[in-house]
Amino acid sequence: MAMEKKYPEIRAVAFDYGGVLAYFIDKKSIREMADVAQVDYNAFDSGMWKFRQELDSGECDTTCYWTAVLDYCNSEVPRQSIIETLVEMDLKGFSRMNQGMVCWADALREHGFGTAIISNMSEPTYQALMVHQPWMRHFDATVISGIIGINKPDCRIFKYAIEVMQLDAAEILFLDDLSHNVVGARSAGMQSLQFSTTRTLSEELKAYYPNLPVEGLI
Template sequence: MALRAIVFDYGMVLTGPQDPAAHAELVRLIGLPFNRFEELYWADRHAYDEGKLTGFQFWQKLVREGGLTRSQAEIQHLIFLDGQMWSTVNDRMVAWQVQLKKHGLLTGILSNMGDSVLEALLATHSWIANFDVHVWSYQLLMAKPDPAIYRHILAKLGTQPEETLFLDDRLENIVAARDLGIQAIQFSNADTLRQELIAAGLDAELPLP
């Protein structure tokens, strides 16, 4: 069955690594050792992505569990920097989405994303609106690799699993997609993706990045 849709993860696929300046400023403002900051930052990130915490609650909890106190205004600034940290665009992949659309393929974003980060990204990245379907985890109170979130985007696209290609940098999310019959490739960079698409014979069905 021919491909009809390409679904992209957001972070580390449509965007690059964390912005180092924003990350460094977050660590500086929190004032904890780097490893302790990273531990606290990632401890509740999945809950944030699932909508169990708002952006304000996420940072309030991190500050509290770090044994710190910060004003509401200071926490709002941490939220702002968090959004900045995930704003480094992978221009080649964004340009590829435009090519795919011109080729007649549907495109979607399926991302584990918290509310405040999404608000920041939508305010700065107008290209996000060019995708046919957007699925942001916090809005559904579920996150990858929950099979239900993949079924949700398939329903929104109106495609069968075998008609859909999914790209994500995390292996567990790729495995979950494949378990549902979705074609899936673990993304590392555009050059490697190009080679994998050729190896899979998909260069006959879609333009290459």
């Protein structure tokens, strides 16, 4: 009779930021940004994500990034007059926290589990969105792509996080809303789930990771 494969029990949980700890920026917010740029929504939306990797990795700063986006969608609005506004709107769009996930991170630490954030984010965005937030006390470690110069899903960012967390890779559960980042984490040896809702996560934890608490999720 074949034995079921056993994994080490989880000792820490690592969270993505946008799409997991915080809600992802919505279409309404992006449409308002497109209106500021006086361009079509689809063109603006396409430009935002076309150049985002370079912003998140620290290859270009916010001025370089938004100039590239505005050039891509052929905005005729003077760049210097709107870039600061777009930066502020972008930050606001990613600032809506998923309170269920924040509460769960607190519960994890109370139960003796480690916590971390692994996020694709520029250093200025990290400074503006996260550094001074009271909920940051719930996290033991933070790995930001713009600081180390490596974006997810590159397995090197996950290996870096493993070293920072000082655990065996298989003892860490990583949560991300994007499937390719889940694959990247698994390639580094972590256990990983694709996050959708707190309710679904609660059900998955009960089924696959019964040693983890679920209070606070729903």
